[in-house]
Amino acid sequence: MRICVFLLRALQIMEDVWLAADLEQYWSHPLNQGWMNYFQCWARTPSFRRCWPVLAPIYTPVFREFVKERFGVGVTDQSARGDNERQIKAARLELKEIADRATIFETQTWKYFEQHVSGVKPAQESKIFGYELQLLGYEGKPDGKKIVIGFAIVEEKEITTEDGDALVGKWAAKWRAEELFVPLALSGSGIIARLLDAIIKHYGSAKSENDRDFGKLEVVFSSALPNEAAKPKVLSQAARYERVRDIEFYKSRNLSYFEREDKHTGEIILRLVLPHT
Numbered sequence: 001m002r003i004c005v006f007l008l009r010a011l012q013i014m015e016d017v018w019l020a021a022d023l024e025q026y027w028s029h030p031l032n033q034g035w036m037n038y039f040q041c042w043a044r045t046p047s048f049r050r051c052w053p054v055l056a057p058i059y060t061p062v063f064r065e066f067v068k069e070r071f072g073v074g075v076t077d078q079s080a081r082g083d084n085e086r087q088i089k090a091a092r093l094e095l096k097e098i099a100d101r102a103t104i105f106e107t108q109t110w111k112y113f114e115q116h117v118s119g120v121k122p123a124q125e126s127k128i129f130g131y132e133l134q135l136l137g138y139e140g141k142p143d144g145k146k147i148v149i150g151f152a153i154v155e156e157k158e159i160t161t162e163d164g165d166a167l168v169g170k171w172a173a174k175w176r177a178e179e180l181f182v183p184l185a186l187s188g189s190g191i192i193a194r195l196l197d198a199i200i201k202h203y204g205s206a207k208s209e210n211d212r213d214f215g216k217l218e219v220v221f222s223s224a225l226p227n228e229a230a231k232p233k234v235l236s237q238a239a240r241y242e243r244v245r246d247i248e249f250y251k252s253r254n255l256s257y258f259e260r261e262d263k264h265t266g267e268i269i270l271r272l273v274l275p276h277t
Contacts, residue, residue, distance in 0.1 A: 007051055010042050015063050024066055036070075043071035046138040053091045053135065057188045064188055075133070075190050080198035091135045092142055093191065095198035098128040098151070107148045112183045120153075120179065127154045129202070131182070131195045150182035150195050159215060167273070170215030173203045177221045177246055196253055204274050214274055218258065219250055221268040 017023065017035050026032055042048055052073040056064050068074050077093040078085050098104050101122070113120075122128060131150035137143035154175045159167045180199070182192040203214045221243060250270050258271035 007047060007055065010048075011055065011059065014039055014042070014067070015059055018063055018066060024062060027066075027070065040071065043067070043073060046136070046140055049073050049090070049140070050136045050138060050143075053133070053189055053191075054186065057186050061188060075194065077194040077198055080194050080201050089136070089140065091133060093149075093194050093198070094132045094134070094146070095195070095202060096130050096132060098130045101128060104128060104130055104148060104151060109148050109150065109181075109183060112185075113151075113181050116181075116184070117178045122153045123155065125155070127156060128152070129154065129199065131191070131198065133191070149186065150180075150191055152181070152195065152199055153179040154199070156212070156214075167215035169213075171212045172216045172218060173199075173214055174218040174220065177219055177250075180219070193249075196250070200253060200272070216274060217255070217272045219255060219270050221247065221270070222265060 021032055021035065023032060023035070027036055052067070053075045056067070056074070059067075072086070072088040073090060074086070074088070075091045075093050076085050076088065077095075080093070080095065104110055129152045130148040131152075132146040133149040134142045134144070134146045152175055154173050157172050157174065159170050159172050161168055180192070180196060182195060186192075200217065203217055247268065247270065253272070255270040255272040257268070259267070259269040261268045
């Protein structure tokens, strides 16, 4: 508890000085050298490097980026991003298919999901991927304990002529936007972006573990939950902005519009044709 209180106080001082001295622009100015050396001392402590991945979302995006770039802290997923991932000693993320569903249904992350999106029950034939977070221990090495910090519920379906698709014979992976989930309290920590990268990497391999050749990925944005009757729903300005932002997030991973917004249900489908096909 004392460590957590110290970190929060230290980070608040850092953010206040960063803002007052405009360190975003002038971090290398000689007059700011003392503050930057002070911050480096704090950022080198094991407790800072361990806890930053879960404390980062408390702060503004620009300050988070400043801390990430200047002090080399955060999360990494080498399997999802390969050589594009930052080469730093940081908390590790790993995607794993969940074999025993009962275990993930008991996690705090799943309980957060049920609070955020009610009424979603994964179909028996769908797959659930857990995203595991392994924080650094106080000695600077991964501490061995893994926490499911996010997940994805994915439906796999063979592409048929009924789909009117040129990829007949291959397979499609499809999920609803709300079913690629990381708790909102961790928004901005880089976890949701790496989860999507990991899913794309998983299905982008030449062959899956069960020898299915995947030709496309699809994500569905809908104003109606799967167990509700399709009906129009007027979104507030803030909800509309969030929806646009989430769509742009997927588009940054090369997904594009397959079906534009349905005027009756509000449904939008984005698609990525996998490059090996």
